[in-house]
Amino acid sequence: MLGTNTTALSLSYTATGYTNSQRTEESQCIIRDYRLLLILSVTIGVCLCGLVENGMVMWFLGFHMKKSPFTVYILNLAIADFSLLLFLLVIFSLYITIAISCSRLYIFSTYLLIYLFLLWYFTSMYLLTAVSMERCLSVLFPIWYRCHRPKCLSAVICGVLWAFSGLLVCLVLLNCYAFFNISCQKIFQNIGIVNFLIFSFFPFLSNLTLFIKLRYGSQRRHPGKLYVAILLNVIFFFAFGFPLSAMMFLESIIPLNIFYTHISYLMASLNSSINPIIYFLVGSYRQRRFQGPVKDAFHRVFAEKVMCEESSRGPRDTAVETTV
Secondary structure, eight states: OOOGGGOTTOHHHHHHTSOOHHHHHHSOOSOOOHHHHHHHHHHHHHHHHHHHHHHHHHHHHHHSSOOOHHHHHHHHHHHHHHHHHHHHHHHHHHHHHHGGGTOHHHHHHHHHHHHHHHHHHHHHHHHHHHHHHHHHHHHHSHHHHHHTSOTTHHHHHHHHHHHHHHHHHHHHHIIIIITTTSSHHHHHHHHHHHHHIIIIIHHHHHHHHHHHHHHHSSSOOOOOHHHHHHHHHHHHIIIIIHHHHHHHHHHTTSOOOHHHHHHHHHHHHHHHHHHHHHHHHHHHEETTEEOSOHHHHHHHHHTOOSOTTGGGSOHHHHHHHTTO
């Protein structure tokens, strides 16, 4: 089994401040656990596919789609996922190629890059929460959303979330290093709890409840393709993205096997790679089968306006909606 001292990506390093550098230098660098090597190889394959998929979303939304409140969120989410996947691809490739040579390049580079990973991971989580909450507001308060919502709200929220994630990562960095690990474990415990309650469980529960209400309530309405895509994004994040936050919380309390830590990284890469697939499948699903090219599927998803109220309004209201 590969020891925890040979894997700088373990979140336990982040929680403990990487204080045991001498033991790291003396550890063996040869990969002995072939299960771990398999997990790393699969993660690299997922990252390669995810980079292509998110690149297509970024290309489409950046150059072939008119900006709307929701496409701004989706574009920033694709950028965060692309960056996260690129990090995992680089760092795991370095690990496989350099670990057997006992080079310090991997160890020292990971100390810095692990915080970039947290930046993109947190930003992706917070952006997904923001877009899902705004989608719920557009359904629950359609008049306010169409008439009083600030035009630049999406861009402002995205900027605030990027800045908030950066400040949070800087806070973790300072407390884990500059202040000699006085409150590092406590910070990771608090981050894990907040991420679960506010940015994982609450969006999952609220979106699922609203979807059930729209589909099976007294006034049934079709939620629209964009809302279905956002709901699926939240569900898959709860299934694949949240386990990494759980690992962060558990690593600050008890030591965990490095194999499970890398499983959580694999699931995080799956979460960042699956969103473009969701957009394509939801956009291409017509007449009980999937059809059409990728570009048309993306257009059918992202060109939607606030659809949940369209069935209960006339053409005049629908025309007003196109100005949002």
